[in-house]
C-alpha cells in the first residue's frame with residue numbers, strides 16, 4: 344500500500360505574482376510562483392521528554408522513521424492526515440506548532456496495534472498516540488477527548504469495584520460526553536433485542552438495578568491502586584510542569 | 597492430532613461475558629459440557645483492565661491481569677487459564693510478557709499484590725489460552741469431526757478474528773512457530789474448527805482487520821466505517837454468517853451493522869454469530885441452548901432454513 348505522506352509545502356506558503364520583474368528580467372507567467380522561506384524557530388526542546396513521561400510514550404526515542412506504522416495504520420486508511428510516523432518525527436524534532444495542526448485527530452487512534460506489530464524498533468506507536476493525545480489534553484491544547492472520557496469512566500469503575508458493568512459504562516459515557524442516551528440507532532438496536540428478551544436487555548444494560556457486579560473484598564486492592572495512581576499523577580505533573588489547577592483525569596475547556 | 601491437554605482449566609469469562617457477551621458465555625459453557633471439558637471459574641475474579649485501564653496506566657492493567665492469574669494458579673492450583681474474550685486473553689498474555697521482560701512491571705505488581713493481600717503472580721506460573729486453543733488442542737479437528745451430529749454443511753462462514761488475538765506479535769511467543777501453530781498474519785484456528793464441523797469457510801481477507809472496538813461509543817462514525825468494510829468484504833466473499841471469537845468485536849459488528857444502515861444507508865444481510873454457537877449447533881445442541889436468540893443479529897431464520905433448530 345502506498346503511503347500518502349503529507350506535503351510540507353502548503354498553499355498559504357506559495358506566493359504567486361501576476362507581474363514580476365527580477366533583476367530587470369520579466370519572469371511573469373510560468374516563473375511567477377515562489378515558495379516562501381519557512382524557518383522554524385519555536386522548537387519545544389522538551390516535547391519528546393514530556394511525551395515519553397506519559398504512559399505509552401516511553402519508547403519514542405527508538406524510532407528510525409521507517410514509516411511501517413503509517414503504512415499499516417487502520418485510521419490512516421480512512422484519513423491520510425492521520426500519520427503516526429510524521430507525528431513521531433515532529434515530536435522528536437520539537438516541532439510543537441506543526442504537531443498542533445493535527446491536534447484534533449490524534450486521539451482517533453483505534454488501538455488496533457497494527458503499527459506496534461509492524462514496527463521494527465519496538466517503539467509501540469500505539470502507545471505514543473495515546474501519550475500524545477493525553478499530552479495535548481493536559482497542556483490544554485484540546486478539550487478532553489471522548490476517548491479519554493471513556494477511559495476515565497471505565498477505569499474509575501474498575502478501580503472502585505474490581506469489575507465493570509457494560510450498561511452503566513454506556514449511560515455514564517453518554518452523560519459525561521453530553522450525548523443524549525436515546526440515539527436513533529440505539530433505539531433500532533434495542534428493538535432488535537426486544538424481539539426475544541426484554542427482561543435480559545434491561546438487565547444487561549444496567550437500567551434494572553437488580554445486580555451490580557463487583558469483586559468481593561476489593562477494598563485493599565482499590566486503596567493500593569489509588570495510592571499508586573496518585574503517585575503517578577504527581578510524577579506526570581512534575582514532568583509536564585503542570586500547576587495544581589490542572590485536573591489530570593479529564594477537564595473540559 | 598492433539599498436542600496439549602486442557603481437559604480441566606480455570607475459566608475466566610471476564611466482564612463482557614457477564615453483560616453484552618452473555619451468549620458467548622452460555623455457548624462456551626455448553627460446548628465445554630458437550631465435549632466433556634471442565635471449566636472451573638476463577639474465584640472472585642476482577643476485570644483485566646480491558647482496553648481502557650492501560651491508557652491511565654499500563655502497570656495497573658498488568659496488575660489487574662496478574663491478580664486473575666494469581667488466583668487461578670495459587671488459590672486454585674491450575675496450570676492453564678482459558679479466556680474466551682480477546683481483550684482478556686490479550687491482557688493476560690500482555691501481563692505475562694511484561695512480567696517476564698520488565699523490571700518495573702514486576703515491581704509494581706509485587707507492590708500492589710502485597711498491599712491487596714494476595715500472592716504475587718510471577719511469569720511462568722500459569723499458561724493463558726484462548727477458547728480456540730482450548731478446543732483445538734484438547735479435542736482437535738479429528739476429535740471434533742467424530743463428535744459432530746449436525747454438520748454445518750452448506751453454511752458459508754467468514755471467520756473474523758479482530759486485533760487483540762494476534763497483535764502485537766511479541767506477546768504471543770507460541771504463535772508463528774510453524775506447522776500446527778497459530779499464525780498472527782493469517783490466523784486459522786477458528787477456520788480449522790469450523791471446517792471440522794462441516795462449515796464452508798469463505799476466503800475472507802479482513803480476518804484481522806480492526807472493528808474500531810476501542811471507539812465504539814467515543815468515535816462511532818469511525819467504528820461504523822470500519823465495521824461496514826468488514827461486513828461488505830464478508831458479503832462479497834459470499835458469507836452468510838460471520839463467526840466471531842470476541843465479545844467486543846461481536847457486539848461491535850452487531851451494533852454498527854444497525855448504525856451503518858440507520859446513519860449511512862449501507863445495508864448488509866450477513867449474520868453475526870459466535871464460533872462456539874456454531875460448534876454447539878454442530879454438536880447437536882439447540883439454538884436456544886447456545887443462545888442464538890440472545891444475539892442482536894437475528895440469525896434464527898437463516899439457521900432454521902439450514903435445518904438447525
Ligand code: SF4
Nearest residue numbers: 406407409410412462
Ligand atoms: S514503524 Fe516504528 S520505527 Fe518505523 S516510523 Fe513507525 S514508530 Fe518509527
Ligand code: SF4
Nearest residue numbers: 416452453455456458
Ligand atoms: S494502533 Fe492507532 S496508530 Fe497504530 S495502526 Fe492502529 S490506529 Fe494506527
